[in-house]
Amino acid sequence: MKLSARNQFAGTILEVHKGATTTHVRIEIAPGIVFTASITNEAAEELGLKQGGKAYAVVKASDVMVGVE
Template sequence: MKISARNALKGTVKSVITGAVNDEVTVEVAPGVEVTAVITKTSAEGLGLAVGKEVYAVIKSSDVMIAID
């Protein structure tokens, strides 16, 4: 895989919640560290997403914010 995004986190699909149009996909990128994405149902099906499958969570953004309590 080649991609221009600098933040590609390898992980394992922990859950896929299927909706009418979109699916919510949670990827565990490290023990106890999860990233959740909402993607189209068509994309999820095309990628063959299922619990346990190895995937990349690719983060492409022009802004990264840091917050504290």
């Protein structure tokens, strides 16, 4: 797999939770460090995502917001 995004994190799928229109996927990239992604149900099915499977969390963002109390 080749992508232009430089932020690619290999990990293990902890959970795949299918909702009405979107699926939430939790990927652990290191002990205690988890990415959560919301993707379409169709994409989740096409990728064949299953708990315990290997996947990449790919981050491509043009903005990062920071907030404080």
